[in-house]
Amino acid sequence: MIGARAFSSQVKAPDLKMLRGTAVRIAYLVNRYPAVSHSFIRREIIAVEAAGLSVIRFSIRAAAGDLPDPRDREEAARTTGVLAQGLPALALASLRMAVTQPRRFASALGLAGRALAAEPRRGWRQLAYLAEACWLAARLDGVAHIHAHFGTNPAAVARLLGRLSGLPYSFTVHGPDEFDAPRALDLGGKIKDARAVVAISSYGRSQLMRWSDPADWRKIAVIRCGVDAMFLDEQPLAPRSAPQLCCVARLSAQKGLPLLIEAAARLAAMGRAFQLVLVGDGEMRAELEGMIAERGLAGSVTIAGQVGAARVREIVASARAMVLPSFAEGLPVVIMEALALRTPVIVTAIAGTPELVDAECGWVIPAGSVEALTEAMAAALDASPEALAARGEVGRQRVLRLHDAGRNGRALADLFGASP
Helix, strand or coil, X not given: CCCHHHHHHHCCCCXXXXXXXXXXXXXXXXXXXXXXXXXXXXXXXXXXXXXXXXXXXXXXXXXXXXXXXXXXXXXXXXXXXXXXXXXXXXXXXXHHHHHHCHHHHHHHHHHHHHHHHHCHHXXXXXXXXXXXXXXXXXXXXXXXXXXXXXXCHHHHHHHHHHHHHCCCEEEEECCXXXXXXXXXXXXXXXXXXXXXXXXXXXXXXXXHHHCCCHHHHXXXXXXXXXXXXXXXXXXXXXXXXXXXXXXXXXXXXXXXXXXXXXXXXXXXXXCCCCEEEEECCCCCHHHHHHHHHHCCCCCCEEEEECCCHHHHHHHHHHCCEEEECCCCCCCCHHHHHHHHCCCCEEEECCCCHHHXXXXXXXEEECCCCHHHHHHHHHHHHHCCHHHHHHHHHHHHHHHHHHCEHHHHHHHHHHHCCCCC
């Protein structure tokens, strides 16, 4: 792993300087912000501001209207939507940019055109990204750097915005979406044009290296996601005598949740008494509810839906283990949150997960194996409170060492080249 300070010394931005009495302004661009599943971005922004920078927030799409966390609702009030401006405003911004900055507009248009030619079926989206970038370019007064989260469309807009404004940009890659279609997303091109790129794990960095020019590898730093303070605050150990397990995840295909229902059915068939609570929502909810009913698991498996952070904390802290049988991931924040609460985890050996979890703090199983999943869940149900506490303590210490939001926010400030 490249340390953030060592990294910043390699790609120090000479035009980003902390002016006496004035905080450097950074523009953050996210596809949808705030969002329940993106609370780590909220923590990151707050940590970057605590490090001495000023952040203006932009969200391409509007935030969800049912945000359960009051901190997310506060962030929604501080965030400017792009598509919410409407097509006429975006079209007018594009025309104004073409007239007032013809060379920069031509450069950005050429970039969008090459992407369209490379992928005609989806490339038309680049023209929409260009319009969004044109509108944003007029709202960067005093901004010294642009940072996007996710290497998909936010990074594409940031790249075009860099062409239009002349400002440097960086972006954070989480995975797995970026690694599913690296050529279609022109991941290598985005890295080449960026001032810096952030991976949330060493595995993520290796994938960015795979799809980029070796000359650009020096730009790629590992800065891990931070955990909310409510999970890090020292609390009395929760009793874990009840046979309860939980899963906190978006109810989507990549999370492997049908396997979890099948493993629960096998445990029930063995005569095991347990409660499994699924926290989250998503496109697979109806399908999972059907599986629960078909297998007669209504008394053992519950879908709690989308709940606030305090309720998530309560559910995870009382479980014997948090289970996440994912097929594809980056490095899920929910694993960090569970370990911070001293709750052992059952996870699959994919992506960056083994960088945090091993047999000392949980159970790491092969992805796609319902047999291994069933065995691990049974082991968690059978483990003594002392054994669970020992695993949980190891996990908490790792999270405290690696996933402190404040420390990682300062690392990002260094990366932007503007920490005081």
